[in-house]
Amino acid sequence: MLTEKLSQFIVETDFEDLPEPVVERAKHHILDCLGVILAGSKHPLARQMLNHFQSLGGARQAGIIGCAFKTSAPQAAFVNATMGHVLDFDDDSDTMVSHPTVTILPAVLALGEKGSSGKDLLAAYVLGLEVCARIASQPGFLPGHYEGGWHTTSTLGVLNSVAGSAKILGLDVNQVRSAFGIAASEVSGLRINFGSMMKPVHAGSASAKGVSSALLAKAGITANPDIFECSKGFYDLYGHLSTVDEAILTDSLGKDFDIVTPGMNIKKYPCCYYTHAAIDALFFLTKKYHLSPDDVRKIQCGISSIAFDVLKYDAPANGTEAKFSMPYCMARALLDHQVLIEDFGDERVNNADVRKWMNIVDKIVEPFMDEPGKSLGVCLQVTTMDGQTHTHEIIKALGGAENPLPWDAVVSKFKTCASRVLDEKDSSKIVSDIEHLEEVAHIGDILDTLSKGS
Amino acid sequence: MLTEKLSQFIVETDFEDLPEPVVERAKHHILDCLGVILAGSKHPLARQMLNHFQSLGGARQAGIIGCAFKTSAPQAAFVNATMGHVLDFDDDSDTMVSHPTVTILPAVLALGEKGSSGKDLLAAYVLGLEVCARIASQPGFLPGHYEGGWHTTSTLGVLNSVAGSAKILGLDVNQVRSAFGIAASEVSGLRINFGSMMKPVHAGSASAKGVSSALLAKAGITANPDIFECSKGFYDLYGHLSTVDEAILTDSLGKDFDIVTPGMNIKKYPCCYYTHAAIDALFFLTKKYHLSPDDVRKIQCGISSIAFDVLKYDAPANGTEAKFSMPYCMARALLDHQVLIEDFGDERVNNADVRKWMNIVDKIVEPFMDEPGKSLGVCLQVTTMDGQTHTHEIIKALGGAENPLPWDAVVSKFKTCASRVLDEKDSSKIVSDIEHLEEVAHIGDILDTLSKGS
Missing domain, CATH: 3.30.1330.120 (2-methylcitrate dehydratase PrpD)
Structure with missing residues (x-):
């Protein structure tokens, strides 16, 4: 029932169900991630990825941040997520031992650009994050999964991306269950590739796989509907777990949110x-x-x-x-x-x-x-x-979950990052849009501003 | 040195180095795979996949078999490989406990369509197959990897696809090593998804990942250059092996070829x-x-x-x-x-x-x-x-490695499969092209014939 319960949670929870502190924290992390993507868009790796995907073409579905190029939704998520992780300046989570926002946000932006509102974006982002935090919290899964050699930002990133993507696409419960089954068959990423360009590319690939898996489920592709509880499913192959404690993963779903308790970390400085x-x-x-x-x-x-x-x-x-x-x-x-x-x-x-x-x-x-x-x-x-x-x-470094960066400091970091691409007016517009994200009717308008650049 | 040796083998081996029996067997498997792809192109899943990728668009780089649509090389490989496995009528290997041709062939066709010759195709196909057979032969890896829950056609399929793709793209040794590192971070596919549409989709995804990984390496993306021998690399995470016997994987490389000894199986009937x-x-x-x-x-x-x-x-x-x-x-x-x-x-x-x-x-x-x-x-x-x-x-079923289907029987199966899409004249042209594949100057011409259909 685990996969079904998580899928139901995704389908049945909307922006209106999110507690106010959850929405506030989400805005911090969304603005922060947009800033580091903008900054990362000036890294040489961004140009390499862009050239690669420009050669592959693709329908003009979603924008690349910091650049006027549009491509298919999975490919846009790939480039944006790679740029968001290339500086290692994006947020991270102790619960997931990973950088979670950088894989969800590019996914839900890419799929939501055409017709979603700020409320849709907030709901999809929060649900992608929360479901993944639940999955990561299975006793015995972490830190063994990470220490065993898997790159969690990549492996769990596929799952948070698919959860958020499923929400913003409006899949029904059976489709979400299939989307999880499809996505579980896409989970990968070896930590031994750290030290090469693959660390940020892993984030890109994971984000894109989540988008693709949700789109395939929407297109009617079916997969095992119980991938989180079945034998030889996700936990077995990626965590050596033969049994799953469902209650721990689903208790107080919709009441407690990992983004508030314990919260995630936002880096004030671009170093460890x-x-x-x-x-x-x-x-x-x-x-x-x-x-x-x-x-x-x-x-x-x-x-x-x-x-x-x-x-x-x-x-x-x-x-x-x-x-x-x-x-x-x-x-x-x-x-x-x-x-x-x-x-x-x-x-x-x-x-x-x-x-x-x-x-x-x-x-x-x-x-x-x-x-x-x-x-x-x-x-x-x-x-x-x-x-x-x-x-x-x-004792508690500023920006850590227990001593979070106040909004002004997040804005200040964003503006420093954004100044590499956007002028002051556009930068301030993004801050204002995210501060009032629930009032934004079309997130495509935000992307239009973010896609300025060369 | 293992990854380096395998990469050198790929870079330094050309059509002229292949023993004649290897080339002959390769033609059997290539013709057989083209036939099952043509037959699979009429399966409802083919239409679903096609719709999905048509909505994503893509540069017109490579043709979809049985259909006039062209798309980017990774996406074309995805659709063609899915169609090639949907009937479970494609060849298989006891060495790899998998269906190998269906992931390599669509990859090298997609990348070779624009400028490669029949000789290039034969070399890339044989090398992709051989390198993957070597990787699969590591003592202790199989059958545990398969029995543990991994879908070998998907996991090993990424590796045979990337090896063939690296060859047809003409990567240098360092690029091939990176391509293997990138591809290892893309290996996935849970066997528990059998019984859903995912079994053939796994083949598609694996083929596409091999193509993408090779293209990323060509674009300058780097990865761990020793992915098959490093600790917490491919064998550790996917086979629970902490040490690797390199000699077994590289002895008599270029002399013994798995496609001849022990050989692979070609199905005469579309059932178990x-x-x-x-x-x-x-x-x-x-x-x-x-x-x-x-x-x-x-x-x-x-x-x-x-x-x-x-x-x-x-x-x-x-x-x-x-x-x-x-x-x-x-x-x-x-x-x-x-x-x-x-x-x-x-x-x-x-x-x-x-x-x-x-x-x-x-x-x-x-x-x-x-x-x-x-x-x-x-x-x-x-x-x-x-x-x-x-x-x-x-005792030895016809079509099995020890009692291989003669060319005429392969042709007969191909023609039955192809008749669902091609007329007799085009079908015979394909048979003739593959029979004399080393004389074909542009494999794009073969694709032109294969892409007829609706």
Whole structure:
């Protein structure tokens, strides 16, 4: 009954059924994702993907963000989702151990562009997210699935994309069940491809597969209608689970929403989350004590052991490694009072000046940060040239689920990202459209603005 | 080095390097596959898939067989491969526990239609097949992968499609390695979807994914270059193998070819292979003793236990079940002296007349057939109305790898299949083109003929 119940939930839940805090959080994540897609549209990989799909052609069904090109809905979802993940600046979920918005949003935008309203979009986005969070919450599935080698943004991304796509297409319950069966036969993505261009391409492929699976179900293609509970179904092959606890996946469906509790994370800086609290703590101290770079002799970051392990590049060779380098991120923050997308270009990382300042940054394991719920925190200690020591502690990094970015900060990040493509007027229009998304009659109008660019 | 060696083999092997028996066998399988695609193009599922992809549009790169529509190469491969598997009448391989030609051939046709020769097609087809057979032969991979729940025609189909696609696109070694990495991140297909429309759709999806992966590699997308030997790569996630024996996969590459030794199976009748020997034995006896249906009191089929288990529908409810029904296939053979595609339409299966004759067919386990290599055999016993008993034994069913269909029989099957779409002149032209495929300068000309139809 599990697949049927999840399908019924999708079919029977509309915008009007969503609690107000759910809608508010959804707007944060939608605006954030649109911003990172716009920023990603200037990455060289975006041009490669665009060339590929331009050569394949396709009906002009859906727009590519940051570009005047339109193509078929699955292909548009593919390009937009790839662009949304290429900077690794998009939101992420602890529940799903993945980046969920980047696969759902391009899917529901592509299918909704022609005739859906802002309310339709909000409902499809929230339902895609919620159903996937439920699927991911099956006891025993995560983190084993991820640790075993699957790229969750890709595997679970197919499922959140198909759930959202099924909603915005208005499929009936049997069609949604088939759509899940079809999509389960499309789930893939090996984490060993990390470090190549495939990490963002996985997001694109997953988003497109969800769109295609829902369209195939709409076209009358049938599949196993019980894919989440049947033997040798999704959980068996992708999680080594032979039994499924249905109650955990369906209890309080429609009442509790993962997007609010526990919530997801929105990145304020385009680098690893484990650097964020330290960056904020440094900004706090340099501002409070009016410290310029030349005033600082030493910066010591006390962090959790997991953060210590993840941030393994003390001398990063390129922009990708720099995202996981505490010395680089701290030197950048000290020198520039900001940490921007362009700071993770290879050339800028290898600049001799910043290298000098990286040498004054130390990271140590602060055992206190290994306590539950504190792994993203920092205890920062700055020693000045005149021998003074200033410390500041941040336990819950801003942007994390428990300390979410306020709307203004999301807007500010969006505008920085969008400025690479849109002028101030268009950028402000998008912010206003998303802020009042339930009043937007045709989301195609939003796409028209987003598709400006070259 | 495994992925690199397989990639080098693809790049460095051309038509001129293929032994003559390999080329001859390839022509059998290519002609056979084209025939079943033509026949499948009249199945209702073909129309559904066509409608779906027509709505998505696409550049006019490659033709749909049996239809004047052209679309992008991945989409054309998707439709042609789905049509080629919808009747379950396409060839299969014991090495790969799958139907391999149906995923490679549509891929290399779609990519080769614009500028490739018959020699290019033969090389790409043979290499796609051979590399996939090598991958499937890794000790410990099969049959566990299939029995675990993966649909090999879908999973391995992505890999044979990408190998053939990489060849016909002329990728270099690094590009082929990336193409394998990309394709491995696309491998999927759950066997639990059998019994729905997804079985043939899996073939379509796999073929398309191979095409797309090769095109992405050509467009410069990179992936893990060692996907077959790396930890948490293809074998780990899809076969629970932590180590790989490279020698077994690469020894005598280019000398031994799976298509010749052990060879693959071509179906003579559009039903389960385990019925084929019994059908041939019945034809033999009714011809030898001039038996009409009214002369026959009882037909007893002594078969292997595996055949007994697979042929589980003694009273089939529809055409799909009838393919796995010994009584139905034998009654049909007795009444009509032939077993045709249209015999597996639901209406024809439920005809009262045939039901009467099904009652005189019995199947028993003949322990002798459980000996190695005899599972496809039959010991047939026909009892006549006048009390006589005639027996005939066939150990190696015709069409099986060890008793391959001669060219004339392949041509005969092709012409029967093709007659649903092509006139006699076009049908004969295709036979002649494939018989002399190495002399064909542009395979687009073959596609032009195959794309006639409505």
